[in-house]
Amino acid sequence: MRPFKYSNASETAAAINAVVVNPTARFLGGGTNLVDLMKEDVMRPSELVNVTRLKFSAVEKKENGLSIGGTATNAVTANHELVRENYPLLSMAILAGASAQIRNMATNAGNLNQRTRCTYFYDVNMPCNKREPGSGCGALHGVNKNHAILGWSEKCVATYPSDMAVALAALNAVVHVEGSDSTKRSIPFSDFHRLPGDHPEIDNTLKHGEFITSIDLPANRLAEKSYYLKIRERSSYAFALVSVAAALETSGNRIKDVRIALGGVAHKPWRARIAEQWLTGKEATEANFKAAALAELKNAKPLEQNKYKVGMAAKAIVRALEGAMQGGNYGAMEADLTTTN
Template sequence: MRPFKYSNASDAATAIGIVSANPTAKFLGGGTNLVDLMKEDVMRPTELVGVTRLKYAKIEKKVDGVSIGATATNSFTANHELIREKYPLLSMAILAGASAQIRNMATNGGNLNQRTRCTYFYDVSMPCNKREPGTGCGALHGENKNHAIFGWSEECVATYPSDMAVALAALDAVVHVEGTNNTKRSVQFANFHRLPGDHPENDNNLKHGELVTSIHLPVNQFADKSYYLKIRERSSYAFALISVAAALVTDGNTIKEVRIALGGVAHKPWRASIAEHWLIGKQATEANFKAAAAAELKNAKPLQHNKYKVGLAAKAITRALEGAMQGGVYGAMEADSTTTNNN
């Protein structure tokens, strides 16, 4: 690890001012991703500003939903009464991620800002446009079994790893951020993260020095029919090959509202809008779930080694929607070698 300066900020303005003034400075929350990257020499900040002491750890009920603080830990958030009762999809997704020890340290703001787990990104001896723009994407024609099938570019085929963010995408969350001179703005979750395009080094649309302060969850009627499915190569301590956040509102068996978001398939949480539109007004049947999934996956662009993800995603969407209709409990499935072949 390279030398760096460290300080704890007493207020948001101070933290933002320090980071904004130094192009190589970073905010430090729980450090569960950033510190690892520093140890591997992938990221080289010259200055870290601790933000966990800032007053953004509350989870509060609002007239139009619930606000979750950016410095609240993932564990506190997942187990909070308001989240478990009103937004069980988010609770399920958070508890599917990482390990209890990491969830006890990781902050909500840090979770949104975590970086890809692509092996080419972590290996500083390999080319990676995300780590070092202009060097090429090693995964594009390399080992890309775990990589994107939607939204990738010639510059980057990496996927975004968060489970929490997949649920937030399905719930139409809004991210509140603060910048210099006390400027504040709200970012719709669909616009928070970005696809790689020509600048894969940018994971999201935050400006340097902007600090995530809270995440707003709008009021919805999905609590009774929500389900999070995570498919991975082992039952714990593994990132998703495919994950699905699914939520439904029905009138009898007719679908009135539906939300579907996918993880493990793109550079950002992937909202399955084609499948959602297909299902509105339809009966909540296995056949319709399969048809909607097939419509969504028509636009998938698998790479050489991850063709299995297309069929796996279609089955996962179907299973997640069925789980939501059954009342929703957290689902996990361990993939075997036959699940992840290239056929």
């Protein structure tokens, strides 16, 4: 690890200004991703500004929904009564991620800012456009069984690792940020993370020095029928091969509102808009779930080693929707890749 300056911020403006004036400075929350990247020499910040002492850790009910603080930990958020009661999909997704120890450290803002777990990104001896723009994408024609099937470009085929963000995408969350001179803006969650395009080194739409203060969850009627499914190669401490956040509002058996987001398939949480549109107004049947899943994945572009993900994602969408209809709890299963290719 390279030498760096460290400071504890007690005021928001001072923390933001310290990062704004230094292009290689970074905010530090729990450090569960950033510190790992520093140890591997992937990220080399010259300054870290600890923001965990700033007062943005509240989980509060608002007139039109719920606000969760950027510095609140994942554990506090997942287990908060207001989250479990009104947004169980978010609680399920957070609890599906990482380990209890990491959830106790990781902050909500840090979760959204975490970077890909692509092995080519972590290995400084391999080409990676995300780590070193212009060096090439080693995974494109390399070992890519865990990589993207949707939205990738020739510059990057990596996937975004967060479980929490998949649920936030389905819940139409809004990210609130503060920048220099107390400028504030709100970013719809669908616009927060980026597809790789020609600049995979840019993970999201934050400007340098902008600080995530809170994440708002609009009110909805999806709590009774929510389900998060995570498929991975082992039952704990593993990132998703495919994950699905699904939630429905029904009248009888007819779908009034449906939300579906996928993880493990793209450079950002993938909102399944095609499937949602196909299902709205239809009966909540297995046949309709299958048709919607196939419609969503019709334009998938698997790589040489991850063709299995197309079928896996289709089945996962169906299973997650069925779980939501049953008012199910968090589900995870181990994937046997020999039977899913």
